[in-house]
Amino acid sequence: GAGVSQSPSNKVTEKGKDVELRCDPISGHTALYWYRQSLGQGLEFLIYFQGNSAPDKSGLPSDRFSAERTGGSVSTLTIQRTQQEDSAVYLCASSLPGQGTMNTEAFFGQGTRLTVV
Amino acid sequence: AQSVTQPDIHITVSEGASLELRCNYSYGATPYLFWYVQSPGQGLQLLLKYFSGDTLVQGIKGFEAEFKRSQSSFNLRKPSVHWSDAAEYFCAVGVSQNFVFGPGTRLSVLP
Numbered sequence: 001g002a003g004v005s006q007s008p009s010n011k012v013t014e015k016g017k018d019v020e021l022r023c024d025p026i027s028g029h030t031a032l033y034w035y036r037q038s039l040g041q042g043l044e045f046l047i048y049f050q051g052n053s054a055p056d057k058s059g060l061p062s063d064r065f066s067a068e069r070t071g072g073s074v075s076t077l078t079i080q081r082t083q084q085e086d087s088a089v090y091l092c093a094s095s096l097p098g099q100g101t102m103n104t105e106a107f108f109g110q111g112t113r114l115t116v117v
Numbered sequence: 118a119q120s121v122t123q124p125d126i127h128i129t130v131s132e133g134a135s136l137e138l139r140c141n142y143s144y145g146a147t148p149y150l151f152w153y154v155q156s157p158g159q160g161l162q163l164l165l166k167y168f169s170g171d172t173l174v175q176g177i178k179g180f181e182a183e184f185k186r187s188q189s190s191f192n193l194r195k196p197s198v199h200w201s202d203a204a205e206y207f208c209a210v211g212v213s214q215n216f217v218f219g220p221g222t223r224l225s226v227l228p
Binding site for chain 1: 161214216220221
């Protein structure tokens with residue numbers, strides 16, 4: 001596609017339910033990132049995928065959070081047993097590999113606004 | 118650990134006035150540096166980036182930024198602000214195939 005696509009754009013769920021958020025990166029981008037942005041806050045890194053390498057999960061806040069990336073393309077972020085503090089905008093980004101170990105710029109999707117009631 | 122600071126949480130300027138948003142980073146090597154803008158309800162859009170070379174970089178929407186190694190800074194500037202520039206601005210550092218973002222500066226523009 002032309003840009004990073006995220007779905008759904010909005011999700012309201014009841015506390016304790018599981019949710020899945022989807023990210024479709026730009027075609028050919030080998031790197032994919034998930035960030036969380038709470039109301040009025042900056043971007044909190046969650047997880048990073050690069051090609052076929054093991055993902056960097058160092059930002060996941062708890063074991064209720066997990067993500068996978070199938071076929072090196074689409075990624076799903078799953079939050080189990082949602083809590084009210086999980087309410088936030090979840091942003092996905094993708095990028096091409098740059099020189100050496102550095103990536104180029106990150107292209108962001110519009111985000112999924114998750115509300116846990 | 119690598120970090121990015123944006124000392125100003127919220128800045129208000131009048132339309133037509135000049136703007137400077139501050140960004141400082143902590144990183145051992147020469148960093149890749151970025152400025153992103155986020156309009157309400159939108160994702161992040163890249164304004165400009167610095168990888169190497171000329172330390173004054175030009176971006177979209179009339180923005181520019183200057184990399185100062187001695188001050189570990191990458192401040193964003195615009196000579197004349199437009200009402201449509203009201204948004205959240207994020208500075209970021211590219212670190213080992215990942216990105217570290219600052220907390221953001223919210224810009225309000227007075228008519």
